Amino acid sequence: MISQVENPIVEIHDLTVSYDKKPVLWDVDLSLPKGHLIGIIGPNGAGKSTLIKAVMGLIPNSSGYIKLFDQDLDKVRGRISYVPQRESVDWDFPASVIDVVLMGRYGKLGLFKRPRKADIEVAMDSLRKVDMEAFKDRQISQLSGGQQQRVFLARALAQQADLYFMDEPFAGVDAATEKTIIKLLREMTERGNTVIVVHHDLQSVPQYFDWVIMLNMRLVASGPTESTFTSEVLQETYGGKLTLLSEVGNLLKQGRFPSREQTEVKN
Ligand SMILES: Nc1ncnc2c1ncn2[C@@H]1O[C@H](COP(=O)(O)OP(=O)(O)OP(=O)(O)O)[C@@H](O)[C@H]1O
Numbered sequence: 001m002i003s004q005v006e007n008p009i010v011e012i013h014d015l016t017v018s019y020d021k022k023p024v025l026w027d028v029d030l031s032l033p034k035g036h037l038i039g040i041i042g043p044n045g046a047g048k049s050t051l052i053k054a055v056m057g058l059i060p061n062s063s064g065y066i067k068l069f070d071q072d073l074d075k076v077r078g079r080i081s082y083v084p085q086r087e088s089v090d091w092d093f094p095a096s097v098i099d100v101v102l103m104g105r106y107g108k109l110g111l112f113k114r115p116r117k118a119d120i121e122v123a124m125d126s127l128r129k130v131d132m133e134a135f136k137d138r139q140i141s142q143l144s145g146g147q148q149q150r151v152f153l154a155r156a157l158a159q160q161a162d163l164y165f166m167d168e169p170f171a172g173v174d175a176a177t178e179k180t181i182i183k184l185l186r187e188m189t190e191r192g193n194t195v196i197v198v199h200h201d202l203q204s205v206p207q208y209f210d211w212v213i214m215l216n217m218r219l220v221a222s223g224p225t226e227s228t229f230t231s232e233v234l235q236e237t238y239g240g241k242l243t244l245l246s247e248v249g250n251l252l253k254q255g256r257f258p259s260r261e262q263t264e265v266k267n
């Protein structure tokens, strides 16, 4: 249920994270392959954001260690991009759209920190990819929620990182934009980038992700979507709450998610 990979791009060993001495993530052990679109799936409060924050060094671990590209975070920070969950961002911060996207270039700028023409081009190109170039001079406080989210995605794209962590990038984004962005992320993974996305819509999981991390305070499963995103694993991850998610409940009843037995036969 927990697939180990060779030459992992992310390796998490025995990770426990606590807030005020109360653990919210227990003993997580996982390794992730390069060049995949990976979903982190689990109910509210499961520790999905906490896991990403721990990997990004934003909160301390109680125990365990994390390696990225087989190295410590400090050595590879410039190769990693992080899109925080929307609610955790101060949108009243006075900055224009293009300024926010250019922040994604700071790690790549030289000593004097003035964006060059090439940086502005990358920033504009990133805005174009999320269809926000027309808003480039608008203050971020004056955007709709979904538009703000798209600007944040553009900032991440402008970083031209190798490894991306995105915490609910589709929250508040309309369906058409979501499809466009997934296509973009897919193309990035085809070029060898690794993209790790916290995602809540269970129905689109098999279509979007080729690897899933199933989390509920501990790691329930991690592996290829086909063999990991099973009704048993979903039940274990969501417990009784799954019956409340009626659409998924229906899908499970119809047997649209492969069960573990079926997958084993197939393999
Ligand atoms: N700064 C904090 N101080 C104390 N407890 C926290 C803090 N941040 C998160 N928690 C708790 O840690 C647990 C995991 O939170 P986390 O934000 O990682 O969940 P999540 O899986 O991202 O949920 P969601 O789907 O709602 O975003 C929750 O019980 C939450 O209440």
Ligand SMILES: [Mg+2]
Residues within 6 Å of the ligand: 048, 049, 050, 085, 167
């Ligand atoms: Mg979260």
